[in-house]
Amino acid sequence: MDGAPKTLDDVQKGGHELIALCRDARCRFRKTIDLRRLIMNVGGWHQLLPTRGEPHFSDRMRCPSCKRMGMSLWLEPHIPPPRASSEPNFRVLDWGREYPYSTFTMIATADNLMVAGGAYVAAVLFYPDKWITLQQGAFVVEDSKRDGIPKHLTADDYKIMRDGEMSLSGVPPAP
């Protein structure tokens, strides 16, 4: 749903909350409205905001505290949580032993290429008879059938790669 909710149905569909606030300044009682019940009573097509000069259902709502008629409505918007980036950057895939290699098993995922590369090397060494790929989406970064058994990476290799990455981003390498 886009835009501000206009009707009670919109409020419910959007998962928002509606608060009733007593119009009497001395009372100011507030309560979360049971939307389902309100919609059952007055109808979901009702506009949330009163139109000037026209009767509105909120005029007929009675304050549970001071018993006066008339409540103001207050929208408590429901803001959906940001979608987590569920897709990892890199995937290490196991395509099995035999032609046509049409299905794969995901062995490892990582957001960092170096970490993914380490997992790829481990996978190729651990399953030398299988076809293993390291992919960024559909793009194949490493391919055990194409590239053969990779060189096992040492701590020094990682340091060199890390320094390389740092110098690319303008950070001077550690001494």
Ligand SMILES: [Zn+2]
């Ligand atoms: Zn009141």
